[in-house]
Amino acid sequence: MTQQASIQVIQHLTSELTEEQVTVNDTVRELHGRDESYHTEKLPDIVVFPKTAEEVSKIMKTSQKFKMPVVPFGLGTSLEGHVIPDKGGITIDFSFMNKVIEVLPEDFLVKVQPGVTRSQLNKELKKYGLFFSVDPGADATLGGMVATNASGTTTVKYGVMRDQVRNLEVVLADGMIVQTGNMAAKSSSGLHLNGLFTGSEGTLGCFTELTLRVYGIPEHVAAARASFPTVDNAVEAVVSILQAGIPIARVELVDEASVRQVNHFSETDYHEQPTLFLEFHGNEEGLKQDVAFTEEIVTNHGCGQIDFETSTAGRNRLWEARHNLAYAFIHGYPGKKMMVTDVCLPISKLAGAVAHARENLETLGMDGGIVGHVGDGNFHALLMIDMNDPEEVAKAAEFNERIVQYALERGGTCTGEHGVGVGKLKYQQQEHGNALIVMEKIKQALDPDNLLNPNKILKPTERGAVL
Amino acid sequence: MTQQASIQVIQHLTSELTEEQVTVNDTVRELHGRDESYHTEKLPDIVVFPKTAEEVSKIMKTSQKFKMPVVPFGLGTSLEGHVIPDKGGITIDFSFMNKVIEVLPEDFLVKVQPGVTRSQLNKELKKYGLFFSVDPGADATLGGMVATNASGTTTVKYGVMRDQVRNLEVVLADGMIVQTGNMAAKSSSGLHLNGLFTGSEGTLGCFTELTLRVYGIPEHVAAARASFPTVDNAVEAVVSILQAGIPIARVELVDEASVRQVNHFSETDYHEQPTLFLEFHGNEEGLKQDVAFTEEIVTNHGCGQIDFETSTAGRNRLWEARHNLAYAFIHGYPGKKMMVTDVCLPISKLAGAVAHARENLETLGMDGGIVGHVGDGNFHALLMIDMNDPEEVAKAAEFNERIVQYALERGGTCTGEHGVGVGKLKYQQQEHGNALIVMEKIKQALDPDNLLNPNKILKPTERGAVL
Numbered sequence: 017m018t019q020q021a022s023i024q025v026i027q028h029l030t031s032e033l034t035e036e037q038v039t040v041n042d043t044v045r046e047l048h049g050r051d052e053s054y055h056t057e058k059l060p061d062i063v064v065f066p067k068t069a070e071e072v073s074k075i076m077k078t079s080q081k082f083k084m085p086v087v088p089f090g091l092g093t094s095l096e097g098h099v100i101p102d103k104g105g106i107t108i109d110f111s112f113m114n115k116v117i118e119v120l121p122e123d124f125l126v127k128v129q130p131g132v133t134r135s136q137l138n139k140e141l142k143k144y145g146l147f148f149s150v151d152p153g154a155d156a157t158l159g160g161m162v163a164t165n166a167s168g169t170t171t172v173k174y175g176v177m178r179d180q181v182r183n184l185e186v187v188l189a190d191g192m193i194v195q196t197g198n199m200a201a202k203s204s205s206g207l208h209l210n211g212l213f214t215g216s217e218g219t220l221g222c223f224t225e226l227t228l229r230v231y232g233i234p235e236h237v238a239a240a241r242a243s244f245p246t247v248d249n250a251v252e253a254v255v256s257i258l259q260a261g262i263p264i265a266r267v268e269l270v271d272e273a274s275v276r277q278v279n280h281f282s283e284t285d286y287h288e289q290p291t292l293f294l295e296f297h298g299n300e301e302g303l304k305q306d307v308a309f310t311e312e313i314v315t316n317h318g319c320g321q322i323d324f325e326t327s328t329a330g331r332n333r334l335w336e337a338r339h340n341l342a343y344a345f346i347h348g349y350p351g352k353k354m355m356v357t358d359v360c361l362p363i364s365k366l367a368g369a370v371a372h373a374r375e376n377l378e379t380l381g382m383d384g385g386i387v388g389h390v391g392d393g394n395f396h397a398l399l400m401i402d403m404n405d406p407e408e409v410a411k412a413a414e415f416n417e418r419i420v421q422y423a424l425e426r427g428g429t430c431t432g433e434h435g436v437g438v439g440k441l442k443y444q445q446q447e448h449g450n451a452l453i454v455m456e457k458i459k460q461a462l463d464p465d466n467l468l469n470p471n472k473i474l475k476p477t478e479r480g481a482v483l
Numbered sequence: 484m485t486q487q488a489s490i491q492v493i494q495h496l497t498s499e500l501t502e503e504q505v506t507v508n509d510t511v512r513e514l515h516g517r518d519e520s521y522h523t524e525k526l527p528d529i530v531v532f533p534k535t536a537e538e539v540s541k542i543m544k545t546s547q548k549f550k551m552p553v554v555p556f557g558l559g560t561s562l563e564g565h566v567i568p569d570k571g572g573i574t575i576d577f578s579f580m581n582k583v584i585e586v587l588p589e590d591f592l593v594k595v596q597p598g599v600t601r602s603q604l605n606k607e608l609k610k611y612g613l614f615f616s617v618d619p620g621a622d623a624t625l626g627g628m629v630a631t632n633a634s635g636t637t638t639v640k641y642g643v644m645r646d647q648v649r650n651l652e653v654v655l656a657d658g659m660i661v662q663t664g665n666m667a668a669k670s671s672s673g674l675h676l677n678g679l680f681t682g683s684e685g686t687l688g689c690f691t692e693l694t695l696r697v698y699g700i701p702e703h704v705a706a707a708r709a710s711f712p713t714v715d716n717a718v719e720a721v722v723s724i725l726q727a728g729i730p731i732a733r734v735e736l737v738d739e740a741s742v743r744q745v746n747h748f749s750e751t752d753y754h755e756q757p758t759l760f761l762e763f764h765g766n767e768e769g770l771k772q773d774v775a776f777t778e779e780i781v782t783n784h785g786c787g788q789i790d791f792e793t794s795t796a797g798r799n800r801l802w803e804a805r806h807n808l809a810y811a812f813i814h815g816y817p818g819k820k821m822m823v824t825d826v827c828l829p830i831s832k833l834a835g836a837v838a839h840a841r842e843n844l845e846t847l848g849m850d851g852g853i854v855g856h857v858g859d860g861n862f863h864a865l866l867m868i869d870m871n872d873p874e875e876v877a878k879a880a881e882f883n884e885r886i887v888q889y890a891l892e893r894g895g896t897c898t899g900e901h902g903v904g905v906g907k908l909k910y911q912q913q914e915h916g917n918a919l920i921v922m923e924k925i926k927q928a929l930d931p932d933n934l935l936n937p938n939k940i941l942k943p944t945e946r947g948a949v950l
Contacts, residue, residue, distance in 0.1 A: 122722065122831035165671040176669050178678070179646070194918040199894030200827040201859040202643050204632040204682055204902040206915050206940060207922040211645070211678025215671055232728040255589065261699040263730075263765075298730075299776070302769020309766070360667040364589035392668040427666030435671040448673050451661040454929065455674040461928035462921065473673060 022061050025082045025106070029064060032074040037065045037112075048089055048099070048107040052154065054353040054401060055097030055438050060087065060107035067112045069185060069193050069224035075108055076222070077191040079467050087469045088218040090131060090157030094164060095356055096437025098217050102471040108222060110159055116140045117225065125182060125199060126230050130159025130223045146230045149174035152433070153342050159223045164435035165215030169338065172391030173265040173297065174231060176433070178214040185225035186213055189463040199227060212458070217435055218469035220462050234265075234297035238307050239325040239334055242314045243289040247271055247374060247386065250290045251367040253317035254390045258363065260313060262306050266295035267391040268338055271374070274385030274398070281344030282337040287321055292390075293338055295331070341387055342398060349383075349400035355412045358440075359423035360394040360432030372422050373397050380411045394432035436473045444473065489528050492549045492573070496531060499541040504532045504579075515556055515566070515574040519621065521820040521868060522564030522905050527554065527574035534579045536652060536660050536691035542575055543689070544658040546934050554936045555685040557598060557624030561631060562823055563904025565684050569938040575689060577626055583607045584692065592649060592666060593697050597626025597690045613697045616641035619900070620809050626690045631902035632682030636805065639858030640732040640764065641698060643900070645681040652692035653680055656930040666694060679925070684902055685936035687929050701732075701764035705774050706792040706801055709781045710756040714738055714841060714853070717757045718834040720784035721857045725830065727780060729773050733762035734858040735805055738841070741812075741852030741865070748811030749804040754788055759857075760805055762798070808854055809865060816850075816867035822879045825907075826890035827861040827899030839889050840864050847878045861899035903940045911940065 022040075029038045039045075040062055050057035061084070066072045079086045085105030092099050101107055114131035121144045128137060135155045137148050150161060151168035160166070162184065167176040174180075183197035196209035213220055244250040247269070254267055270278065275288050292314070296306050311322055325331045346354055361369050370386060377384050377397065388395025397419065401412045420430045420443055430436075430443040444452055452474070459466075459474050466476055489507075496505045506512075507529055517524035528551070533539045546553045552572030559566050568574055581598035588611045595604060602622045604615050617628060618635035627633075629651065634643040641647075650664035663676035680687055711717040714736070721734055737745065742755050759781070763773050778789055792798045813821055828836050837853060844851055844864065855862025864886065868879045887897045887910055897903075897910040911919055919941070926933075926941050933943055 120829070120831070122726070123829040124725075125829070165669075165675070167669055167671075171669065178675065188921070192917055192920070194921060195916060196918055196921075198896050198914070199829040200861075200890075200896045200899065201830070202632075202634055202638065202827055202861065202899055203896035204634075204825075204898045204900050205896045205907065206903065206911055206919070207687075207925060208632070208645065208678045208682050209918055209921060211675045215675050220674075232726065235728065258591075259589070259699065261702065298765075299769055299772040301772045302766055305766045305768045360669055362587070362590040362592070362666040363668065364587070394667075394669065423667075429665050429667045429670035429672045431671045432667065432669055433671050436673065440672065444673055447665070449662060450659055451663055451676055452673070453659070454655070454661060454663075454676060457928040458674060458925055461924040 021082065025078060025084055026062060028078050028081070029062065029075065032078065033064065033066065033071055039063050048092070048109065049101070051092045051094040051097055051099050053095045053097050053439065054355050054403060055100060058100050058102060058104065060101040061104045063107045063109055065109050065112050069187060072108065072187045072222055072224050073191040073193055075106060076187050076189060079106060080190060080465070083465060083467065085467050085470050088159070088163065088222045090160030091133065093154035093156045094160065094437060095434045096439035098164060098435055098437035098472060100438060102438070110157065113224065119144055119146070121146060123199065124230050125227055127225060127227050128158055129225060130157060132158050134158060134161065141230055145233050147233050148228065148230050150177050150180060151339070153339055158226055158228065162214050162223055162226060163217050165433070167389070167392070167433040169266045169268055169335070169389060171389060172267060173263060178211055180229040181210045181214050181226065182229060183227035184210060184213050184223050186221040187224055188221045189468055197227070215435065217437065217472045219459060219473050220468060236298060236300050236303050237331065238296045238303050239331040240294045240307070240322055241286060241291055241334065242294065242319045242322040243287045243291045244317065244319050245289065247290045247370050248367050249318040250292050251370055251390055253292065253314045253319065255363055256313045256317065257310055258391065260309060262310055263298070264294065264391060265297040266293065268293040269388045269390045269395065270338065270341070271386040274341055274387050277344045277348055277385055278337045278341055281347055282340055284333065284337050293334055345385065345398050345400055351402065352400040353403050355399045355401055355416065356434065357397045357416050357419045358394070358431045358434040359419055359428055360392060361423050361426055361428035363393045365426040365428065366390060366393045366395070369422055370395055373419055376415055376418050380415055382411060382415060392432065438472070441471070441475055488549065492545060492551055493529060495545050495548070496529065496542065499545065500531065500533065500538055506530050515559070515576065516568070518559045518561040518564055518566050520562045520564050520906065521822050521870060522567060525567050525569060525571065527568040528571045530574045530576055532576050532579050536654060539575065539654045539689050539691050540658040540660055542573060543654050543656060546573060547657060547932070550932060550934065552934050552937050555626070555630065555689045557627030558600065560621035560623045561627065561904060562901045563906035565631060565902055565904035565939060567905060569905070577624065580691065586611055586613070588613060590666065591697050592694055594692060594694050595625055596692060597624060599625050601625060601628065608697055612700050614700050615695065615697050617644050617647060618806070620806055625693055625695065629681050629690055629693060630684050632900070634856070634859070634900040636733045636735055636802070636856060638856060639734060640730060645678055647696040648677045648681050648693065649696060650694035651677060651680050651690050653688040654691055655688045656935055664694070682902065684904065684939045686926060686940050687935060703765060703767050703770050704798065705763045705770050706798040707761045707774070707789055708753060708758055708792070708801065709761065709786045709789040710754045710758045711784065711786050712756065714757045714837050715834050716785040717759050718837055718857055720759065720781045720786065722830055723780045723784065724777055725858065727776060729777055730765070731761065731858060732764040733760065735760040736855045736857045736862065737805065737808070738853040741808055741854050744811045744815055744852055745804045745808055748814055749807055751800065751804050760801055808852070812852065812865050812867055818869065819867040820870050822866045822868055822883065823901065824864040824883050824886045825861070825898045825901040826886055826895055827859060828890050828893055828895035830860045832893040832895065833857060833860045833862070836889055837862055840886055843882055843885050847882055849878060849882060859899065905939070908942055
């Protein structure tokens, strides 16, 4: 974008919004040029801070008028470069749109603006005895979580972000404001736009209000740590737990290297073996039976030690440690950047995939931990990379490649929960085949000038054009 | 379509398939000109019976070549005229594509052809200790159930049809075959096509293979009937059960008139009062606690009598009676046709909606029962209409109109599970507003000549054209 064109856009935006809501300040632009990933930063030309859907609509119309790309931005906690403005343009920061609009306890629903974070929402919901279930590692914004179809440790019981979405207020490329759903628990009316916009990573529109499902805080919760001689034993135990029909609420694998990192960072003294962090929600008597059955199963799979977290404080410490794991690695390797793999496979293929990942870590001589939402067949290898060491960067890329190929060859996906962004773009053709053409047609129908977060999910140039 | 054009299409189809797979026989065409609803029949010009996805692809290419509409057909159990070929053309009957392809017990998945019925699938799954959860009243085909995003009595626990879909093999308008998903439990890769094609009622493509989620048959099941002095009491009891966090597996409301019809048809002697049919799945000890808590709650809401079905036979009789309710009405009113309303509302608005429906039945002086999947906020009024009595037909239409308006004004949907078809077309603009433009753009992008089940969900003429 030429400087003159840029000045025109700024003038237009400041006339439509207020001067304080539009900035080209270098520091602000730099904060919006990257996310928490290792992907190379690029700066937006302009950052805007809307306060209403109508203002977002004006920004979209400006984008159309000047053919300038727009990228929505929550808190920048994405892990595949989603918010990096690949072609510059306008970044829309939603931090002024951060109100919990309405809690509807009888309907188990909440209406929020997109800039609300999950911890902010849970703090509000607690007053009503409710909680929001999806818990990615970062304290992300809910708008961002819908954009990437985020999930987390409780997904095995409560589902992914898409399962929580009842309605989205979306501003489309042309500035039109639409509602994608309603407040009913189910509907067979019209084409299913909630699902389509969830996970669309800002490529089809910007969210300005979200109606999400919430749950009652379970009356009884039990948590446990079970350590195993090998990762295989742990994964096989999980498969058995699922097959036994135990309605487990969380089951997280943390490998030996990761437990060590947790202990170091969180000042815990968890047994340094491959470990499952488990949680059960239910009524008192049902829980006892579930826990006893689980204990029997893990013992049959070689579990040497199972410890129960009976207190709320103990349970909170356990999950905080798990959530802080990525930061534990980042702090443990100063100067390095983290690459996180994110494949998800059919559960029958999981043990093999984790073993394959561990072997490849060793073959390539890399440091890293393996953790995973194993109840969903989703695991992450966390690699710490010196971005100035080309050999290390190349090895990490090679590792990621092998992990993804292993998953795709077995009916899995290149990303279980982090999304495509920049990092998984190159696998879209292989994973989706001709279905990518359907996605491209939808993108072209809704964003014909390719101005909404361009080059995320779909990259026109890879096929010559969108279509 | 002129006779000559029709002959050309038939010649082309028989050259692409075999002669036995293509028919213009009047009896066969009549069987494909209606569904189980009261909507006016129209005949297809040709009925074809493909055996493979490749053959479906050839049919789609023929449809494109001769600009002749295509309508997919399972068993014709739809309730809003979905399979009625509004513009004639080719009806694709999937009854030859009725194989259970593969059961994957470890992954809790099954691959089936679209013509498999839910009872056929459950018979096969039982061998593995598994079951398929979605149970609409009819023994529909799974392809049809995906097409309408069907649901049923277990949705409150296991979700709707869309929640079960992992992958669809879809033949598009141009004959291209795509896979919309994969076998992993979750994915954030690409735009979410599973959700978009589920519920698309044949307007975006035809399904030729479905990968669906299945569940372990619960080890312990408890069922109960609880009768109440008023429908309001029953609905309010359900809200309390949900708020108490009891993970109920089924909770069906059957009003007094409907219990009477059930008793008459199924030779049961259930207490003739508004009744909840309840079911609980879980472990032995947990169930006991859930059941005891539920008993306390329903008693607090005026339940005068609660009866437990302890035997498998008793439970099966209970659910068979509930499933046969529509047929019970049809048999009870020979010569009449059934109209079923299908709104779904936020649960907090349900008691009011059911009371409103009952009042309007009385004001309009109509016979009918009210039943509902009340845990989801979805209820049906079943009306028996003499289609030759214009006054009765007009009253039924007026009743449906009032029910829908009541729901739409309160954040609900015009159809919770039956789909749009012909019957709910007129509410799409009101329900979806500008979002309908998004749906139309998607339809136009994927079916530019409007040949796939035309005039279902979206009717171009109502806006002048599809965009």
